[in-house]
Amino acid sequence: MRTFLLRRLVFSAFAIWAVATIVFGLLQLSGDPVAVIMAGSFGTPEYVAKLRRELGLDLPIHEQYLRFLAGALHGDLGRSLRWNQPALPLVIERLPATFQLALAATLFAVALAVPAGILSATRPRSLASRSAMLLAFAGQCIPLFWLGIMLVLLLSVNLRLLPPGGRDGLDSLILPAITLGMYPMARIARLTRSSMLDVMTEPYVVTARSKGLREGIVLYRHALKNAAIPIVTIIGLQLGSMLGGAVITETIFAWPGVGSLTIQAIYNRDLPLVQAAVVVVSVLFIVVNLAVDVTYAYLDPKIRYD
């Protein structure tokens, strides 16, 4: 296990470096932060040159890059050009809201998807199963933007059950969690179904049944535990992507997470802030994937990483 973790650490560091470098390159090519500032204001050529100097944007690209790397090794990811504050704390400040939303969405997705998938695999022709799979199909097709706004119009504006936006009390978490969790719910449900179907035909399941074990024990202790690996993988991947990519949900519901911070930073070509967000989200994604891999070892004793 130790060598496995060490190898993963080295690979993770490389992955974070690669992502940060690619993002740095893309941002440099895509726009000039000084132009964005100046378009909203005015300044003589001398002032513009002074601003570029003060922001470190007059240096050649490779020097800007090396400066960024050197700072990153000390935990300093630069100052946001727009917020005029250190970039890393700005991102970290947004993490609680992001975690809250991602976890709530995952809980919603798993709580609905796994039972639906199991039901569909064990009683495929029942009404409940067909409805569940239809919902799963819809969840994969419905655009997030449309779903969020429809939920707001129905449950907030018309029925006055829930708030339409903002992070203000636990009830404000419900609509964004459903919106964000719908697509993962659909994917997890369909994968649970197909994974269970594969496992249910295995000889050990037939044996368990013929031994006279209760259906519940057959399903959970024998079938689900073995079907779990791909399900856990997809849960991990969905959670990982929610941690940095809930931009649409956060925008519709004015949820102050990392996604909306990052998209604003991109619009403003706020290089240091985008870099900081990318580094933080990469780290989170890697941690989640590591947790998923460690869970495998628990689920399947045959899996060993040494």
Add this chain to the structure above:
Amino acid sequence: MRIQGVWARVLPVVLALLLTPLVISEVFGQRVPSRSITVVVSATITSLDPSVETHRSSGAIQNTIMETLAVYDASNVLQPLLAEKWRSTDPNTWRLTLKRGLKFHNGEDFTAESVKMAVDVFNASKGFAGSWFQFIKEVKPVDSHTVDIVTKSPTPILPQTLAFLYAFPPKYFKEVGADAFGQKPVGTGPYKFVEWAKGEYIKVKADPAYRGGAPKIEEITFRTAPEASTRVAMLETGRADIIMNVPPQMIERVEKAGARVETAQSNRRVFVEFNRFDPILKDVRLRKALNYATDVEAIIKSIFAGRAYRATDILRPAMPGYSKGNVQGYGYDPAKARELMKQAGRPNGFETDLYVGVGRLTLDKELAEALVGQWEKVGIKARLHPMEWAAFTTEAFRGQMPGMHILSHAPLWWDADFTWQNHFWSRATWKYAHTPKGDQMFEAQRTEMDPKRREALQQALEKYWVEEECAWIILYDQQDIYGVSKRIQWKARPDELMKFDEATLGN
């Protein structure tokens, strides 16, 4: 139907998970006091320091806490505020007399030192406002409430810029530093800063000791919602009392919810700027042809449902030099357009480009498409290039964007100098309309201290750029639309700034 098996175990858990937050919120949720309102703005607030963040969303909050030396009223006329009077003692010096007996919220006195600090803070800023006061050479306190502002060259517009010079508390600012000040500001305004829950809300409360008497609204909570539909939903559900930037197509929703819209003719004027160095558009006859080929009234009627104000000039009412009719607009006259194109040797039309940075102006893409369609009728084929804003500004900044681009302009200080300096100068940010003659005229009005002579210079410049050089297709002023709950008396302003000191609750 009995719920059995998996569902029997799982369903109660799922229901409990979904309903518990609702119950908790209902039981323990905070009730907002009734003399308090919630205002929802559209942009994320990054700092409450006005030298760092100048967006109107932040301005609404900053202006409750901090005050400027002068202020514009709702007709864009400059009025004294923290500075009682000002006069020019020599071409490069303005002497300001400050109001006495004022204190900042932390107890510090408002003195000439605050003005000195203000200029230093702005000039050190790396944000939008860093360039605003670069024309100031030195700030010299004469006594505790008199200060001389020495400029690098004669600056007749200095009084206008005072509407953007905020008073900073020197002791507090030095104590906490610039970063912390932006998170927890202190000022002389009618409201005191209370709390900033990052990403959630900013709270301010009325200062009972405010010199004009405490404002009627006791507490204001500011929230941000970038999505227009969300802002309107917050108004509909009673979670917001005032919302900004209501798109015209959502006005019906606001009114159906029992609220109303407050509108103002914005200072933000929308226009098409020519690249007068473009190989085709360098011919002024073709620029005039494009003007005559544009039916602005039709655009206002069909795209904006009448919610925009036709504009044909650059100087505006209350600006020094403004004179109605100083320039004749270009009306819609396709025949004249064709005639001019024939004279320019292009009787069958020509091809050009129209760039627009999408997402900044109301219905900007629809506007661009309408323009292209109108011009096509006289044979002008404009290739439309919608671009993301930052990509657009990066490209435009290089000064080489071919053809034309759609822009808007809202002068900060109410003087045409602001417009000339932004668009009609060889050293401007937007370098698409400048000539040696234009530069000369610009520099002359910039340093002319005699008001009457300066007014004549402004009018001459306006005639030059509108009638002689035809640098723009001037379109319209936007209509700013706010949604306001029935329980509040509040009026919108033309300068996109929301102010609450005169707002009241109740009918």
